[in-house]
Amino acid sequence: MSRFPRVTRRRAVTAAVVLVLLAAATVWAVLPERAAWTAQDLRITVRSGPGGDEPVELDARFLLPRDRSGKVPAVLLAHGFGGTKASVSSDAESLAERGYAVLTWTARGFGKSTGEIHLDSPDYEVKDAQRLLDWLAARPEVQTDATGDPRVGVVGGSYGGALALLLAGQDQRVDAIVPSITWNDLSHAFLPQSASTDATGVFKKGWAGVFFGGSAGGDNPACGRFAADVCATYLSMATTGVPDATSLALLRRSSPATVLDKIKAPTLLIQGAVDTLFPLSEADANAKGIAAAGTPVKVAWFTGGHDGGAGPGNDQDRVKFLTVQWLDHYLQGKGSTPSGDFTFSRVAGFSALDRDLVTNGYSTKAYPGLTGTGAADLALTGSAQPIANPPNGNPAAISALPGLGSRLSSLLSGNVATDVPGQHATFDTAPLTGAIEVAGSPTVRLRAASPTGEAVLFVKLYDLDQNGSPTLSAGLVAPVRLTGLPKDIAAAQPVTVTLPAIVRQLEPGHTLQVVVATSDQGFLTPVAPTTYTVAIDGQLTLPTLVGTAIASPATLWWYALGALIVALLLGLTLLLLVRRARSRRRVTSVTAEYADTPLVVLGLRKAYDDGFVAVEEIGFTVERGQVVGLLGPNGAGKTTTLRVLMGLTKPTAGEIYVFGHRLVPGAQILSRVGALVEGPGFLPHLTGAQNLRAYWEATGRPWADARFEEALEIAGLGTSVHRRTKNYSHGMRQRLAIAQAMLGLPELLVLDEPTDGLDPPQIAEMRRVLQRYATDGRAVLVSSHLLAEVEQTCTHAVVVNKGRIVASGPVDDIVGESPSVAIEVTDVPAATEILSGLGVRSVTPDGASGLIVDMNGTPRAELVASLVRAGVGVDRVVPRRRLEDAFLALVGDNSRGSGDR
Amino acid sequence: MSTSIAVGYRPSRTLPIVAEIRRQASRRRTQLALGFMVLLPLIILAAFEFGGGSGDDDGNGGGAFSSLVDLATSGGLNFALFCLAVSAGFLLVVVFALFAGDTVASEASWGSLRYLLAIPVPRARLLAVKLIVALGYSFVALFLLAGTGLLVGTLRYGWHPLGSTIAAQIPPGQGVLRLLGILAYLAVILLVVAGLAFLLSVLTDAALGAVGGAVLLWILSSILDQITALGSIRNALPTHYSDAWMGLLSTPVQTEDLAKGAISALVYATVFWGLAFFRFTRKDVTS
Incomplete structure (x- = not known):
């Protein structure tokens, strides 16, 4: 009796199967996934500058799909400001997995590349990229359209996105571009002006500081690795808030706006709705400029950007899908021509699961621009109000926190935005009677009076819920610099202020509030204290856009759940029917016998x-x-x-x-x-x-x-x-x-x-x-x-x-008389001898003095008489019964029984 | 005398569901478990009443339930929700395991199982009736907990919208629907525990082993789910979507994980129950 379970064939097989499965699972989990690409880090020296003779060494990385047949198209993947080739490595890898040769590099002035930052200057960064096109054309793995002309797309975000646009404008060898969250005109982006006047915009000091401070190193502590002219432009603008002609020229030169009419590469523009640096209007200007030249353009918005980050998962998936679809078609010729439809997403609410935003995706047939497909006009009430401009812009209202990469939810739920009492005027609408789906730039007509004749104002649109708690959508504000203002508000002429484009559903019962403030932490405002008077004329115009909801994966899962339930019910019914049929058959069989x-x-x-x-x-x-x-x-x-x-x-x-x-x-x-x-x-x-x-x-x-x-x-x-x-x-x-x-x-x-x-x-x-x-x-x-x-x-x-x-x-x-008797005698050996002589069938000893005798027909009396005659004392004679015989026979063999049965 | 079966005997009428409900209802553990479901909200209420207002000294900021605790006293719906939230992780698991794990194993340990089979109650029918009744009691326990919480919470704190610190308030009418949705989801996700306990109940004669085993495996799965290094393997764990009901507190509701969780739970429960039926209809009953 072993204490361990017996090894049977069934158990052995089961154990073996379990072991093999466990081993397979372990190996599968432990083995590193074999990458579908190969990578090579290199340093590429290119010559650029106005004369094309200034060498710069770029830290680059070249990725190739591992399983490729023949030559493959290439993608030039550029990183954002302050990044390196490593910041885009995961994008590079996924593009290489999809069959592209991917060249990423650290732009001049960053990371391990040499050179200075020229802000995507056509003479420097863009020329660098042109030399990289040459380099790609020389690679044997890369597909070419002609000698020295590689089949290539340029992808990049922000700093890299502008490079893509500028490169496509400067070099016709580029076959497709996907620039995202980037600018159209740097002078507009850093000196925004939302009013319909020619006055210079308001310097966006918050973001400018984030960028300028982001470049450490170099010999000059004031400039870091910035080129001298870029550094001088920043220093002068940050000091005065008003750019000189040189500065403006430099910013213009680094702006895609100048080359849009030369871009022939199909362009997919992706812009974020939570972006106070490069708002949706920058992409809108790019889209219009490129489309005017007859080049295919597609626009997509997502809930993210320089403030909002990459956005929620479904937005990231959509952007990735669009990018790949664009490149696959225009570089590989795969898939039909991407349609000109426009997709965007809107915050739907908050998820209690990961405590972050949830967005729904929508699409419309064509890109509507920033004016929507319809408009909703809401009357604003509020009299002219005096507001104070604080000296040196302190204390200042807060709308967004540039560069902090704060969570989307805090930006969109209005936790950040605050206004300073006395420094802002409010104009309210009546509570909304129905929901309004806003997508685009709201407009208001603003009148202002200033004792100095000038005013810097910030116009913002708050969404107030039933409890009166305000939300400043995406932290976006419209900075306005007005000149030639009268001293009396009654004499002021209205100007149209175009607020930054937002994507938002305004709920019924909510109130909209237009706030005109004198200060904002992100902007440079006049130093001297002044008191303005502001008024809003009439109404707030909201551009509306109703899109078709893009099916979310949740719906698919619900269908899957429904299918599973149906399958289970069907299986159960089938099982029951089979069982019933079987049991019916079983009942009927009777053996008549x-x-x-x-x-x-x-x-x-x-x-x-x-x-x-x-x-x-x-x-x-x-x-x-x-x-x-x-x-x-x-x-x-x-x-x-x-x-x-x-x-x-x-x-x-x-x-x-x-x-x-x-x-x-x-x-x-x-x-x-x-x-x-x-x-x-x-x-x-x-x-x-x-x-x-x-x-x-x-x-x-x-x-x-x-x-x-x-x-x-x-x-x-x-x-x-x-x-x-x-x-x-x-x-x-x-x-x-x-x-x-x-x-x-x-x-x-x-x-x-x-x-x-x-x-x-x-x-x-x-x-x-x-x-x-x-x-x-x-x-x-x-x-x-x-x-x-x-x-x-x-x-x-x-x-x-x-x-x-x-x-x-x-x-x-069974119980009837048995042919045997049990006797007890005084002398067992003698008795045995005597009895054997009587012709009985057997004599078996039973204990010390007992014998069991199978009589075989001999009468019991004769047996006793014979023994007594021979002098053997008989103590007891007991007739035995058959049942007892049978029972004793078996118990006698093994009195312990044969185990628990 | 050649009728094949006893007069009045019909296999499909043996062990009627009502009889099984009565068999279980008379048991002390059923009464205790259901009673505790009623008692728990009262205990929580008493704790809130006598605990005083300064509950923040333990500094549990940012915990999974911190927002729910803050809001628990803001209305009946929130109180019921709090009762569910604190029970979902363990108490309800034990209750489901208890009802499903104890039902066959206890009959086996009393020796009454063989008499039921000798009636004869067809084995599949015996299991089906036992399973239906065990699930019925589990669901009753779940609804008792939420119902009592809603009742005493409303009596004490009033009928207010379902509040949340991060999402918008949900009006009471819709709040009740959300609460029902959460109950339904919990009922579905806990089918995994019920399935596992039921399977163990069929495999062992020790009721404690079945209940404890199911709870133990559930905890093991929860622990593994915490280990992010396991990557996508975690998605296959039965407990991976056990918190997805929180999606119903979002505005709008987040239902993707609910659907995934329901699919996962149904698949697991079906497998466990399938194995239980397969095993029980073939095994030698030796107890």
Whole structure:
């Protein structure tokens, strides 16, 4: 007997399969994914500058798809301001995976590249990029359109995006560009002017400082790695707030606005709606300029940008998809021409899951610009109000926090924006009666008066919810510099102020508030304290745009869930139908031969999985009117036989018929069998009566058929029947279990050790009950290890040992006189000798002074006489019975039985 | 006398659902579990009442429930939501495991299972009835918890919109719908526990083993889900989407994870139940 589980073939196979699966999972998890690209870091020296003779060394990285057939188109991937080639490495890798040769490089003046920052100057950065095109054209892996003309797209964001536009304008070898979150005109971007006047804009000192401070190193501590002219421009603008002609010329030179009419490469413009540096209007100007030259342009907006970052996941996915679609078509010729539709996204709310914004994507057939496809006019109320300009712009209102990369949610929920009392005027609309879907630049007409004739103002649009809490959409403000103002507001002429474009759904019940403020932390305002008077004329005009919602992946998952449920229901129905058909077939098969016999057991064998054979071969019959005793020592296989009989265990071989029905687990014929197997089993928390009732309820048969009173009488529990069974003695439980087995007076009653735990009077009573029960054509099968019990209770007996039948037949036959006697004598050897001479069949010693003699017809009297004559004292002569013989024969072999069966 | 079955016996009528409900209802553990579902909101209410206002000294800022705690006393809906939120992670798991894990194993350990099978209740029917009733009790427990929370919360704190610190307020009518949605999702996601416990209940005769085993595996899955290094493997964990009900607190509702979670739960539960039926209809009942 091993303490460990036996190793069987099934277990070994299962264990092996599990092990292999585990190993495979581990290997799969541990093995690094083999990249679908190869990369090469290099330093490329190019000559640029106005004369094309100033060498600069660029830190570059060239990626190629690993599995490529022939030459592949190339992508020039540029990084943003302050970044290096490493900041775009993941984009480079994913483009290389899609089959492009990707060249990324650190722009001059950044990272490990040499040179100075010239702000995407056509003579420097753009020329560098042209030399990189030459370099690509010379690579054997790169597809070319002509000698020295590679098939190439230029992709980049911000600083890199402007480079893409400028390069495409300067070099016709570029085949497609995808510039994102970039500028149209640097002088507009850093000196925005939202009013319809010619006055110079307001210097965006916050962002300018972020950029200028972002370049450390170099020899000059004031300029870092900026080129001298760029540095001088910054220093002069940041000091005065007004650019001189040189500065303006420098900014203009670095602006794609100057080359838009020369761009012939199809352009996909991606711009962020949460961007106070390069707002949507920059992309709009680019789109209009390029489209005017007849070049294909597509625009997409996403909820992100220099303030908002890459945006929510679905926006990032959309932008990636559009980029790849654009490049695949215009560089590889794959896919149909991307349609001119326009996609944008709008904040839908907040997710409690990751505590961030949720956006929905929308599309329209064509790019509507910043004026939408419709307009909503809302009346503004509020009289002319005096507002103070603080000296040196301090304290200042806050609208956005440039360069902090703050979370979208805080930017859009208005947590940041604050206004300083006394420094702002408010003009409100009435609460909205319906929702308005705004996409574009709202406009208002502003009048202002100033004692100095000049005013710098900031116009912003707040969305106030029912509780009055304000939200400044994306932190965007419209800076305005007005000149030639009268001293009296009554004489002031209205100017149209175009607010930054926003994408927002205005909810019904919300109020819109136009705020005109004198200061903003992000801008340079006049130093001297002044008090202006401002008024808003009439109304607020909102451009509206209704897009078609882009299906979100959630919908697909819900469809998948629906399909899964339908599939499960179908599978379940099918299973039930199959089962029903099968069980119907099973009921009908009756073996006519045994139809009227309560129980026929044929060649039953049960071997367990671990190899233990509980029943070798057992076969017997129980006829109507019989009380059959299944007699055997503990472990003879009685209980296993009964378990099989009750359908709890499947036999290894052999069959059981109950009234001609073949017995299988759950066979319906079991409903005509009552059983007590392996002791009682009751719900401990119920009383005896409740237990019987619960049992009968589970049969689903009519209550009247239970013969409840008769059963209770047999149990003989008296008032104890109303106590919980967990407080019952062993005997009480036993009697209740017998009563339960007799509920409904089944035609075959099977009782396993029924007298276990009963006291002698109860045993006697039980005998009478069983004998009475077997009348009226019913039958009883009793198993017992007690010889006397079987002898007194049963009409027939089946003796089993070690899983085999030892004897069977009517009890009277078995119990009848046996041919053997047990004698006790004073001298065993002498007696043995004498008896052997008498012609008996066998003499077997039994203990110290006992002998068992098989008489073989010799009369007992003669035997005793012979012994006495020979002088052997006879203490005792006991005639033996057959049942006892059989029983002792088997117990004698191994008194310990053969294990627990 | 050659009728093949006893008079009145129909396999499809054995162990009626009502009988099984009654078998379980009389059990102390059923009464205790359901009673505790009623008691818990009262305990939480008492804690809020006697706990005083200065609950911030433990500095649990930014925790998963911090916003829910702040808002729990702002109205009946928020109170019910809080009761659910603190129970969803463990208590409800135990309750589901208890009802589903105990149902077959306890019959086996009492020895009454073999008498049910000898009636004979068809094995598949026995399992189906047991499963339906166990799930029924689990759902009742879930709804009792939320219902009591809503009732006592409304009585004490009033009928106010469902508030949230980060999303907009949800009006009461819609709030009830959201709450029902959360209940439905919890009921679905906890089917995994019910499935696992039920499978173990069929495999073992020890009720404690089935209940404890299911809870243990659930906790193991939660722990693995915390390990981000496992990457996309985590998506396949049964507990991965267990917090997706929070999407219903967002405005608009975030339902993608709800659908994924429901799919995952249904697949797991089906597999576990399938295995339970497969095993039970074939095994030798030896207890």
